[in-house]
Amino acid sequence: MLQQDNHFQIILYVADQAKSRDFYEKILGYEPILDVPGMTEFLLNPMCKLGLMPESGIDKILQKSTKHPSLGNGIPRCELYLMVENPALSQQAAILHGAKHVSDAALRDWGHEVAYVQDFDGHIIAFAKRT
16 A cells, blocks of 8 residues: 555656657756666655656666556657646647657647647656646
């Protein structure tokens, strides 16, 4: 069972760690707390980190027990849902830094205004604001 007082981490598998690090640094607006070969980490809040791990690194761990992560590049495999003050502005900034446009900012059924982009590896990034 997950201990609620523990920290947790979301790790995205990326083709190019440096390129992804630079992209996420720009869209998050702060530097990583860890940046070493094989892992970059951003502190999203005191309880949650976002990790970027090269596909080659996780492939060594998986040891052919699953398909290579690069086989899914360009295919949305997860969504990073970020609460921001201005979804449209955050989306524009991400596109300026290389993200691919997915969907303009709009009021969604669940009561958030959300704009969507896709990063270099196909991960979906949602910029959301409560309305």
